[in-house]
Amino acid sequence: MAVTMRDVAEHAGVSQRTVSNVVTGSVPVRPETRERVMASIRALGYRTFAPARQLRQGRTSTVALALPRLTEPYFAELAQCVIDRAAQESLRVTVVTTASRREDELAILAGDQVFADGVIMSSVALTPEDESLRHPAFPLVLIGDRGLGGEVAHVGPDNRLAVRDAVRHLIGLGRRRVALLGADRGAALTCEQRTAGYLDALAEAGIAVERELLIPAGWDFDGGLAATLGALERTSGIDAIFAMNDSSALGAMKAVARTGRSVPADIAVAGFDNMSEGARATPSLTSVGPLPDEVAAAALRELSAQFEGRAEPARHVLPHRLVERDSTAVITASPR
Amino acid sequence: MAVTMRDVAEHAGVSQRTVSNVVTGSVPVRPETRERVMASIRALGYRTFAPARQLRQGRTSTVALALPRLTEPYFAELAQCVIDRAAQESLRVTVVTTASRREDELAILAGDQVFADGVIMSSVALTPEDESLRHPAFPLVLIGDRGLGGEVAHVGPDNRLAVRDAVRHLIGLGRRRVALLGADRGAALTCEQRTAGYLDALAEAGIAVERELLIPAGWDFDGGLAATLGALERTSGIDAIFAMNDSSALGAMKAVARTGRSVPADIAVAGFDNMSEGARATPSLTSVGPLPDEVAAAALRELSAQFEGRAEPARHVLPHRLVERDSTAVITASPR
């Protein structure tokens, strides 16, 4: 740093203390003095050197956000929500991406990459057995899918209930052959839980489970597209698709259209995540889950609670909402 | 911070200096000592407090990335590229979004939000007249579209040349009524430059400019979709569309399909940005421009040069590439 607070103080003929008061605005300063200091700041081109303040205050006022990737629209939207919410509390956000690599997620737990007061992580590769999850060395909140261990804070929906509600909605439309898209992530808790919700809804309605309606698929647009194309070719009579997330649901809608069928007339489609992109799709996509902004807000709230020592790490079940849109409308629209 | 380096040194029976050597790995430490220190670190749960290191070193090892929003796929991809490239140089990335607000961009120039060694900004609202651009108070690199002032570093393609190449390609396919989608941002330099490239290509081919082929549109998916639907209804005979960016080009392709026409048989479509999403679209999208990763790499390289005082802020013209894909293929595919 070229010019320091000391230089400004000298230039303005006041103490460092006064300059600090002006800069932080924490203490009222006589307008006259204030003006003089501001003038010196401008004249000298002074800028606060953040690390010094942070060292003194013992905190960075930064949160790290760890996500698999920003190129998945859901994560991009979530990141935007976290940034916006954090800004309201004068917190900055450092984004770290893991590419879904277990080693990267573990490195974050080890605190290697963490130059922040706390971490919000969307983990996809950790398991409840991971020891480092027992005692994170810093405030940590897991978001999204995973319900891991008992020690670590978490915010997320009740996956099972949410999916049950969504599939119930599909069945309520009179659909009887509801495919579950993305049903192959054996060990992943989220997948298990969402699958359980699907089975609940079927059982409730007295519909038998058909093995071929459990469709393996990647949880992204291309995964949903490819798997749906395959399923529609292989299996006839599918009249609804519940996708494990919105990205794959959007892919599924494209697949349906490409085979000359219509959403929702021939096949109703619903997803999970309540991505804002779903509202803008054609047809607009029915989805279940908390809103991304609600997830961001809850994660930040939990992190703040830990910063302030207000609470033990807690596990928050976020209420989900089923937003019904055109992709499950009851009208029988004609194709195109 | 609970446990400091001092505590570790005491616990291990060595000096702070030695602990520091072990932690940073900058100086070789006797394996035996090293092990003892590591054991103490684990036992005490020590973690480096970044601000102290940063204060001492006089730098944050963080770059701020300022973008309009993360929910625009191009920016999400660019952010991912910057994060990946930065990680290679042990730099962290703090993401700040401006929502395209001029006041937010100015605040960043004023250094208000900047807790980083330098800033990479994708500005959309500043003009060459903005005084704060003359003498940024910290290393600053503008990316993407804007060619602003002479003082501030910039990386970006030659918009005019790039668009000329792309439109030339369209004309080379035998298309004669090439629409320019997104041609309404009067003052914006990028828009001006790209429009000039379009006009160049037409002039070259001896094609008269048709006023109604200059289509105003927002530079995003929905903007491209809506404007193209309107244009196709209003104007007949359009046989190609060059969109100002890939997002609006993807919207245009959807509009074309929705009106029962086919890409590329009826209407060829090309965009700008070389977003990776374009390669995955159906049909895959022809695009021109540098790759997002090339933009990220160049921006970071320029920033590093400024950090090290290696150079005056420079203006880098990135080579563009025209990636030809299915949306401009010569085969006459039948619809669907």
Next chain:
DNA sequence: CTGAAAGCGCTTACAG
């Protein structure tokens, strides 16, 4: 390869 000590640029009780 390791110690003892200075100092990075701030903020904040402690006085007035």
Next chain:
DNA sequence: CTGAAAGCGCTTACAG
């Protein structure tokens, strides 16, 4: 409302 001074937790010449 303002001063003088201590100290946050590191790294790094300076010695050995």
